[in-house]
């Protein structure tokens with residue numbers, strides 16, 4: 001279990017010191033280590049989950065699933081408020097199944113689309129009750145692909161949400177590629193034709209990371225979180241390459257600099 005930022009950093013340093021680490025893994029983890037000076041791994045873990053570094057957010061995987069549903073199309077601030085309200089009011093899946101729907105809508109109101117999200121929460125909770133005897137952990141049996149397939153049969157759960165459940169709720173090595181991770185990696189290794197809306201491109205980035213980083217959910221959680229923060233803060237749609245700590249290794253930066261230099265002549 002990762003308890004704090006120092007633990008996360010130690011995991012990365014330990015891995016970097018291994019002899020069998022490949023060149024790309026070394027490059028990615030060295031950059032993550034550099035970025036961790038600016039970004040806190042612990043403070044930015046928002047979804048409650050069984051191995052959350054903050055004991056107050058250490059919750060059953062069911063709550064991770066609810067947080068994922070609440071986080072759709074809302075700000076981080078509103079997501080956190082809605083998740084905290086939810087956790088305070090409901091202690092188990094039974095509480096939710098037997099709840100007053102209007103009260104649920106009020107509880108999660110700040111997440112936006114409360115009627116739609118309340119329906120999604122009730123639908124998925126009833127599905128887990130019927131298919132998995134009310135315990136979401138009964139899904140966590142079999143290979144990663146089998147578990148992903150089962151997760152994607154849950155109402156309202158798509159591929160990215162399924163990967164979040166694998167990585168964060170079930171502690172399995174399946175890295176989450178959100179738009180921020182996608183942007184940083186595709187620029188860093190510079191593929192100008194990459195497109196987040198193309199499923200094959202997202203799978204390509206996922207495979208690239210999973211093929212080149214040791215299969216360890218703790219490492220995946222750290223890499224995913226730090227890259228997500230870097231994508232949100234520096235490597236945005238319009239990237240701030242001049243102040244980016246990892247620009248010396250970035251192909252996008254090198255290519256653009258060369259292009260800009262050529263334009264001078």
Ligand code: SF4
Pocket residue numbers: 184187188234235236239240241242244245246247250251252253
């Ligand atoms: S140098 Fe620019 S493109 Fe490369 S990772 Fe940094 S911000 Fe992103």
